[in-house]
Amino acid sequence: MSRRITLALRLLLGAVFVYAAYTKLRQSWLLFALSIDSYQLLPEWAVFAVARTLPALELALGVLLVAGVWLRHLAILAAAILALFFSVMIVSYFRGAGIDCGCFGVGEPLSAKTLARDGALLMAALALVALTKRLRASGLGLPA
């Protein structure tokens, strides 16, 4: 059972990361830079650095999660990235910033709905971390 849930979670998270990367890579990276800048949390150089690198990181993470390699480490990385996104969104939402989420390209306002979705994804990533740890401890191995 744990193996099936692990498989479902890694495929779900992998697909979400690949889709998030696709929506950003198909448009100008500067449009994504504008979304990041609207959060008003990073200096200009960091905005450009994140806009340039994050889509590639999301793509690599998504592909590797779907492939099922280095699963334990990648599950931790996915959870860490989603936790970071979630905290940044929570802070901006409660600060009253009327901005775009920037999660899947442009045009999606940061709302309670986006927070619920990202919160659920974070929970899924944390569950994947826990399951991979348990499977490893039980010596059952991870599903390919």
Place this chain on the structure above:
Amino acid sequence: MQLFAFALVLAALIVSAPSAQTKSTRATGPVTAAVRIDVFSDFQCPACKSLHEQTIKRVKEEFAMKGKVRLVHHDFPLPQHKHARHAAILAAAADRLGKYDEVADALFRQQESWIQSGNVDAVVDSVLTPEERKKLREIAKDPAIVAGIERDVQLGQRMKVSQTPTMIVTHDGKPNPVVGVVGYGVFSKYLNSIVGP
């Protein structure tokens, strides 16, 4: 179908834009510019103040006035902002006197004070001569002023504007919404990438 809808919105944008004959300064830059920026803003919203002061003024100077982009201001007073509509009416009236920029700058600069006192008129008056003040009061009574603001709001709703400030950057027939406050550095780099040399 999507293309048809976009053509309709674009036609509405062109019709709703203040014409050059009225000497309006709510729209700057050539109508034929390859890039068009429609700014939907509310005088009472603090984020709109930041965007106006940090970014829009410089975009106007560096891009619109140099003919690289067409920059158009649209009023989008939010219902929860008690004095926003009155401020928009006075600014639109000031536009007919050729004083839009002065009034808009003053409204944003002194935003905190008139939000608290509700005395929008005093802020507007501070940048006008006594004669202009008198004319402005007359113009503000014109139903066309309120109708113009209503048209802006309806246009924003058609363009799926839900919060302020929102800029719709249209290039190659494709509208891209930019929501919230973005700094001039990042925005100008984006504009340079689509405006070309």
